[in-house]
Amino acid sequence: MPWLAHIRLLFLAAALGLAALAPAWAQDLVSARNPTINMRAAPSANAEVLWRLSQGYPLQVLERRGDWLRVQDFEGDQGWVARRVVGDTPHHIVRSPRANLRAGPGTQHRVVHTAVYGDILRTVRRQGDWVQVQRPDGRGNAWVASELLWGW
The missing domain is CATH 2.30.30.40 (SH3 Domains)
Known part of the structure; x- marks a missing residue:
């Protein structure tokens, strides 16, 4: 979605008081x-x-x-x-039954850890549709698709 459409959606959500429409x-x-x-x-x-x-x-x-x-x-x-x-x-919580944490931002990268529904992950940064998080096992950072998470 073009950036202008995102801005319009955010203004619409704010005007209507519908925070659920905003990411x-x-x-x-x-x-x-x-x-x-x-x-x-x-x-x-x-x-x-x-x-x-x-x-x-x-x-x-x-x-x-x-x-x-x-x-x-x-x-x-x-x-x-x-x-x-x-x-x-900033933290995210896993909202899907299972989430693969990967070595890089994309499905072509190897899975380094698996998180499950309700796991809390410390957010490092966002890149497109991917979020870099601290691994729950303490072994550095990993990437997870943002559609599997909720938070910031």
């Missing part, structure tokens, strides 16, 4: 900064804990209210997190 990298995203954070039912430390999320877990910000953020994850689940427990370090 994840164009949305307001944060990631869990602490080893574990609580997603709560309401913006209060006393509210019910809906889920516990691991470090790096990417979240889309839907609303800001004082020290709290209403967020949504890659599956559409929503809740509240304290601002102090999230940051701006």
